[in-house]
Amino acid sequence: MRDEQSIETEATELLRTLIRNACVNDGTVASGQETRSCSALEDYFAGAGVTCERYTSEPGRESLIARIEGSDPNAPRLLLMGHTDVVPVSPDGWKRDPFGGELVDGVVWGRGAIDMLNLTSTMAVATRRLAKDGFRPRGTLIYLAVADEEAGGNLGAGHLVERRPDAVKADYVITESGGVPIPTSKGHVLGVTVGEKGANWRRLTVAGTPGHGSRPFRTDNALVTAAEVVRRIAAYQPKARILDVWREYVKAMDLGPELTAGLTDPARVLDTVRGMDNLTLAREAHACTHTTFSPNVMHGGVKTNVIPDRVEIDVDIRALPGITTEEVDVMLAEAIGDLAPRVTIRTGRGQQGSLSTHDTPLVAAMERVTSRLMPGSRVVPKMTTGGTDAKFFRWQGVPAYGFGLQSLRIPYTDYPQMFHGHNERVDTDAAGGPCRRGARRDGRLRHPLAGFAALRAAHRTRGAHSARPPQRAPRRHPPVTPSANRTSLHRTREVPLCWFHTSKPSVMTRPLTFLQVTFAVQGFSGS
Numbered sequence: 449m450r451d452e453q454s455i456e457t458e459a460t461e462l463l464r465t466l467i468r469n470a471c472v473n474d475g476t477v478a479s480g481q482e483t484r485s486c487s488a489l490e491d492y493f494a495g496a497g498v499t500c501e502r503y504t505s506e507p508g509r510e511s512l513i514a515r516i517e518g519s520d521p522n523a524p525r526l527l528l529m530g531h532t533d534v535v536p537v538s539p540d541g542w543k544r545d546p547f548g549g550e551l552v553d554g555v556v557w558g559r560g561a562i563d564m565l566n567l568t569s570t571m572a573v574a575t576r577r578l579a580k581d582g583f584r585p586r587g588t589l590i591y592l593a594v595a596d597e598e599a600g601g602n603l604g605a606g607h608l609v610e611r612r613p614d615a616v617k618a619d620y621v622i623t624e625s626g627g628v629p630i631p632t633s634k635g636h637v638l639g640v641t642v643g644e645k646g647a648n649w650r651r652l653t654v655a656g657t658p659g660h661g662s663r664p665f666r667t668d669n670a671l672v673t674a675a676e677v678v679r680r681i682a683a684y685q686p687k688a689r690i691l692d693v694w695r696e697y698v699k700a701m702d703l704g705p706e707l708t709a710g711l712t713d714p715a716r717v718l719d720t721v722r723g724m725d726n727l728t729l730a731r732e733a734h735a736c737t738h739t740t741f742s743p744n745v746m747h748g749g750v751k752t753n754v755i756p757d758r759v760e761i762d763v764d765i766r767a768l769p770g771i772t773t774e775e776v777d778v779m780l781a782e783a784i785g786d787l788a789p790r791v792t793i794r795t796g797r798g799q800q801g802s803l804s805t806h807d808t809p810l811v812a813a814m815e816r817v818t819s820r821l822m823p824g825s826r827v828v829p830k831m832t833t834g835g836t837d838a839k840f841f842r843w844q845g846v847p848a849y850g851f852g853l854q855s856l857r858i859p860y861t862d863y864p865q866m867f868h869g870h871n872e873r874v875d876t877d878a879a880g881g882p883c884r885r886g887a888r889r890d891g892r893l894r895h896p897l898a899g900f901a902a903l904r905a906a907h908r909t910r911g912a913h914s915a916r917p918p919q920r921a922p923r924r925h926p927p928v929t930p931s932a933n934r935t936s937l938h939r940t941r942e943v944p945l946c947w948f949h950t951s952k953p954s955v956m957t958r959p960l961t962f963l964q965v966t967f968a969v970q971g972f973s974g975s
């Protein structure tokens with residue numbers, strides 16, 4: 449019965465459940481309580497023929513693994529990883545209940561709608577549908593829903609990689625961050641995240657001498673010194689580094705020869721970003737070419753009439769891959785300069801950046817799939833400036849990628865604002881967009897993948913309830929024999945795509961991501 453429900457409904461309802469579970473991670477060990485969403489996911493997988501295991505790092509901080517065992521122990525294992533925790537909200541800034549999981553005019557609202565409960569949900573639906581369909585991959589498929597990503601992941605992915613390495617042993621990982629379609633003159637660019645910067649947090653304690661606030665002349669006020677320390681750190685610009693991944697990304701963005709040259713020359717990149725009108729791109733370009741220093745918290749002073757003797761400053765430093773924590777400390781000292789004797793530095797989180805090669809069969813499979821789902825688009829490796837759980841796997845030498853097709857309807861410039869911002873939501877309307885265009889052009893698309901019987905069934909079910917006019921939905925496709933070519937990953941054959949030109953309006957990221965995940969899994973680790 450469940451398999452007869454549309455993919456959209458299934459993934460939407462799971463997404464709404466995960467939003468309503470409100471696994472808010474405020475950085476304290478007692479927050480998050482992802483056990484709620486682990487239970488929901490375990491219920492969801494029940495009866496699908498996958499084995500579920502739950503792992504607890506701290507009370508209530510649970511992660512869940514569901515796996516479909518592969519037929520060949522030597523074949524590569526693929527791990528799909530989504531986090532179940534979300535960051536806190538400022539409810540006053542929201543137009544809807546941030547934890548209501550409301551579905552309004554085809555839009556799902558709520559904290560986590562794009563970061564990343566949409567993918568956590570879609571990956572679960574893909575895994576369950578594959579299992580129900582009898583899909584037996586060559587290499588084991590692992591679905592992993594983790595706790596604690598939003599506080600660095602040590603109680604989730606980090607805990608598992610360190611303490612339960614056998615449970616999460618994989619050869620490739622797909623997780624969040626990537627797949628937002630960025631328009632260029634040569635079609636849409638879809639970034640696949642292959643690396644990220646290393647988070648290095650430092651607490652600076654600035655010392656002064658206490659005194660009476662009524663006589664400030666020539667006193668040693670820690671707050672005044674701290675203000676200068678903050679100013680210097682904010683103004684500090686370490687030398688730019690141009691990584692290959694950045695160079696390739698800029699080239700793919702088709703920005704014109706002058707801007708491309710400016711953004712890929714270490715001697716010119718800072719001046720170039722200073723002169724750019726597009727602030728989103730300027731910030732991205734700066735952060736992808738520099739180790740960055742952001743003083744974000746300051747505590748000091750005890751009373752208005754007391755000159756303070758102690759101020760604390762927290763600095764968020766993001767190091768480019770290849771920069772060591774020692775190099776970070778050298779840069780920080782350089783920034784503070786001759787005020788160094790007044791400042792004590794304590795090291796908090798200290799992480800190296802991470803980078804995976806994109807020259808792998810999994811990226812090739814994602815490229816094949818994506819070019820069918822979004823004709824004219826190109827998959828391009830990129831780096832993310834934030835942190836994800838992918839780092840735990842990359843540090844072990846396991847290629848890990850952030851990817852999941854996102855909506856064309858939401859302007860790409862809106863995504864950065866929705867991550868951790870107000871009114872996080874995912875649209876439900878544009879599912880037919882890119883697929884319809886593809887279908888109108890050729891009606892049929894070549895597809896390298898096998899094992900899609902359940903999807904075809906779902907397609908027929910949806911088609912029966914289609915709200916779209918038939919002329920938009922050419923359905924006369926040649927019959928497909930699912931038994932053909934099942935032995936090869938890379939052989940191609942004709943299949944009747946695109947499914948969604950007959951579907952009702954639906955959450956675009958879910959069906960698209962669902963298809964992308966499903967096909968990538970099948971294409972990569974197919975039976």
Ligand SMILES: [Zn+2]
Pocket residue numbers: 531563564597624
């Ligand atoms: Zn996330």
